Amino acid sequence: MSVQTTDYTVSEIRSRAAFIASRVFIYGALIFWAFVCLFPIYWTITTSFKSAVDVTQGHLIPFVDFTPDWKGWRSLGLSPDSIFQTSTVRDEFLKRFMNSVITSVGASSLAIIIGSLAAYGLVRYRYKFAWFKNEDISFFFLSQLILPPVVLALPFLVLYREVALLDTRIGLVLLYTLMVLPIVIWIMRDQFNSIPVELEEAALVDGLSIWGAFFRIVMPIALPGMVAAFILAMVLCWNEYFFAALLTSTDAKTIPVMVASQTGSQGINWWSMAALATAAIAPLAIIGIALERYLIMGMTAGSVK
């Protein structure tokens, strides 16, 4: 009896030790990766408050290593003491920022509208255009995903010059819509598939038209999916650099292009660079934290059945 008891205790101790070891490993790994994810962001934000010496000496911790200063933000015209003064840099920055907002919101909205309609049609009805059936049409839309931007970039450069869309926001909106449309259709198809057909049947019996049923019954249910698709599209459009760099020059330049073109004649002003980078990533970081649920919903659409 007593032997058994000690046996039990030994194994219990061993399993307790194993349990603690696994806990230590899991949390260690989690904290390590959280550090890997957060440190670059921390570095970017703190660098925007550093002066030249602090950057080149690699100082890390504010108030201990270095005294924070609004230097970077002042050079953007966004620090507390310069915010009410006129600043050409700030005007430039705000213009680029608005360009980014307009192009990404515009493109995402357009993609959501035409993408949802197409996805709904593909899920609910049978089409046959010549010899193209539903599966072929779906494949046609989704296959746009593999089209690398570089293939379209040069033809569009020439075409946009011909139709006077070069360096305009509308031109970018159209291209970005094309870029995110496959993803929107992918997500929305999954959404509409999960809505029972009976709801629409009832609506039709009650005398609504096909479009009426779509707007009054289906859309409210699919709204979370639309939000998810919209946010994912926003992220992609906001961060897009390739098309923006090729197709815009002065008027329609977006934030990523402005960030990329920050090389001064006497080296890089790290503090202003960091302030600019912070301003460029802040909107999405906030959206990402606030609406993380929708983002995850969008990314996992259709992958798990």
Added chain:
Amino acid sequence: MAEQISTANAWPAHPADLIPAGRKRLGWGLLAIATLGLLAIIVVQILYKTEMSTVGFDTWRPVVYAYILWGAALGAWQVLTRGEDGQRALFLLPALLFTIAMVIFPTLFGFYIALTDWNLSSFSGRRFNGLDNFWQMLADPYYRNALLNMVLYVLAVLVEYVIAFGLALLLNAQIRARKFFRVVFLLPLMLSPVAVSWMVGKSLMEYRFGPAATLARHLGWDNPAFFSDPITARISIMMLDAWTFIPFMMIMLLAGLQAMSREVLEAARVDGATAWQTFWQVTFPLMLPVSVTAVILRIIFKLKLADIIITLTSGGPGGATDSVSSFIYREYRDRSNVGYGTMLAMAYLVIIIVFVTWLLKFASRFVRNVN
């Protein structure tokens, strides 16, 4: 847009709407007017641009408006002549017309440009030169090098997959503050690659003062220059790209793990399987379909890799880190060589289509064998 039959598969068809002949005629008339108008504008514009007539517009933009109007007329024609079936077609038409206009036309135009000698900075303008660009491409060592780099970059996806799977397992374990860690792990995906390559690539990994370089010195690497020799530079690019995109795979894999039934794992545990065995014989096989989807999507995104390389190394040192996209980008930006650049891009498109088609075939067989 010839014949379109929609049988109501979702619910019994309404009694076929009886469409009056007048309404049908109206629809056809509208379509005919719109088509003629579109063709007329195109012809007028071609004549004007080839200087055979003096009437026309400065730019081709009116043609774009005409196309939009034509699209609207096409929709109206569908509804007027086909009633409810037409209304159904209306769901699909905008996206279809948009995509066709934005993809098919530019791609065909691209194939034409690819066969011309066209340098935007020279005065001679566009000149048809047949397959010259193609032969030049075959002899171009830098392009071959860029393609080879793409192979390496795509192979790096496997490493990213392993890390992403590990992170997904961690997040799926019994942990506190799961939501916090999930948000934090997701953050890199939200950041603009350009800002990341500046603040991480050029600043954090800076040779003299960057904390990453300092850390590397402490760990015993005497000369932590991340972007000066070809192999380290490639690895640095891969690491940066992985950093931004690992969350994407991680989230998909996490969703897969959470959708797995608890009973299976429970059964494996009751049967006395160790954690290691459970993973390899239960979790991993069950996760294979999700994994394949995640990896394929990631490869598709990887094939577009450009931003980081353009801003960080411009392909250097000596073209060692060039991806195909960044190489073509510079071909245009530095040399304004539209004709040759387009040929490279079109060749890349063909390679990608072949590769992804093969990949999908391969993957579908893979997944089916397991099930």
